[in-house]
Amino acid sequence: MAVNFAQNIRAPIPRARYALIIVLLCMFLYPLQGFSQSAxxxxxxxxxxxxIPDEIxxxxxxxMAHMRGGLDQRIKAPIIFSENALAGSRLVPFILDPFTMxxxxxxxxxxxxxxxxxxxxDALLNFVDPMGRRATLSLxxxxxITKSAVEVIDVxxxxxxxxxPEVRYFFIPEENLPTDVFSQKSSSEKFHRIIKENAVxxxxxxxxxxxxxxxxxxxxxxxxxxxxxxxxxxxxxDSDAETSTRYSTLKHDGWQIAVNKTTFAxxxxxxxxxxxxxxxxxxxxxxSRATPQxxxxxxxxx
Numbered sequence: 001m002a003v004n005f006a007q008n009i010r011a012p013i014p015r016a017r018y019a020l021i022i023v024l025l026c027m028f029l030y031p032l033q034g035f036s037q038s039a040x041x042x043x044x045x046x047x048x049x050x051x052i053p054d055e056i057x058x059x060x061x062x063x064m065a066h067m068r069g070g071l072d073q074r075i076k077a078p079i080i081f082s083e084n085a086l087a088g089s090r091l092v093p094f095i096l097d098p099f100t101m102x103x104x105x106x107x108x109x110x111x112x113x114x115x116x117x118x119x120x121x122d123a124l125l126n127f128v129d130p131m132g133r134r135a136t137l138s139l140x141x142x143x144x145i146t147k148s149a150v151e152v153i154d155v156x157x158x159x160x161x162x163x164x165p166e167v168r169y170f171f172i173p174e175e176n177l178p179t180d181v182f183s184q185k186s187s188s189e190k191f192h193r194i195i196k197e198n199a200v201x202x203x204x205x206x207x208x209x210x211x212x213x214x215x216x217x218x219x220x221x222x223x224x225x226x227x228x229x230x231x232x233x234x235x236x237x238d239s240d241a242e243t244s245t246r247y248s249t250l251k252h253d254g255w256q257i258a259v260n261k262t263t264f265a266x267x268x269x270x271x272x273x274x275x276x277x278x279x280x281x282x283x284x285x286x287x288s289r290a291t292p293q294x295x296x297x298x299x300x301x302x
Contacts, residue, residue: 055150056106059121059143063089063155067096078149085141088155094135094222094253099127118142118153124160131192133255135222136160159254165221167276169298170199174212174261182259188252202266202302210265217276219295222254228279229295231258233272264300272300 052060062079066089081089108122121141128134140156176198181191195216217231229249250257264272276295 080149081152085152085155093159098129102126102128118144161223162221165219167296168218170195170216172198172214182248212263215260217258219256226281229256229258230277231260232275233262267301274298
């Protein structure tokens with residue numbers, strides 16, 4: 001997504017300061033490569049773009065490094081963090097280690113109103129892990145440029161749920177699952193491995209006759225901690241009437257899996273629809289609670 005920085009800058013940076021930025025960035029170009037010591041190389045490739053000025057690459061790269069544990073001490077980059085900025089950089093709402101940043105979007109950049117010479121940088125960072133789970137983080141960074149360094153004053157990080165989280169369906173015969181798999185203590189890695197090893201591959205061919213299945217609606221996008229995911233089994237694709245009750249909902253650090261259990265046969269008998277309903281539990285601008293949203297519907301006929 002291309003960003004028009006001219007529209008996003010709230011106040012122009014004085015020409016003398018801009019010249020200083022260019023000089024400092026010439027010093028920064030080599031140290032920027034060293035951030036990959038602390039942040040993954042994929043993180044850096046997601047930041048390094050012709051659409052993003054070098055000043056922003058430097059600040060985002062340094063914040064990303066601190067989000068993952070800190071700058072490599074061997075790197076002598078002229079960028080320093082206040083105590084508030086350092087603490088804020090480490091308040092990531094989930095374990096970041098297995099995640100790789102796959103994209104970044106600058107949503108605002110310019111001199112902060114009424115607080116010169118601080119510069120405000122707002123960005124959205126998109127992440128994915130080897131299991132296919134996704135997350136978006138909002139970063140609000142305040143920094144200033146001095147004669148000797150870039151000083152990061154404050155960093156605020158928040159998770160941002162997407163408006164339409166993606167749901168993926170899995171069907172696992174009851175006899176293929178251990179009895180304790182739906183325990184909240186079961187790790188996401190263990191559960192993902194079990195799904196891959198035991199889920200049936202559904203196609204147009206007729207599979208075996210009716211049998212009990214666990215049906216899983218796996219929401220791959222991170223949602224609000226208090227969001228609710230429900231998996232309903234209906235006989236009509238547009239019906240809210242449940243023919244079987246929800247079995248369980250698993251929550252793994254912000255990612256949710258809704259589980260239902262029912263007996264049926266693929267491509268045979270009565271057609272069932274597996275409807276995933278999402279309630280983000282976030283008040284809108286008028287203070288009204290959001291209405292339930294259907295994320296997806298899967299049929300027993302393939």
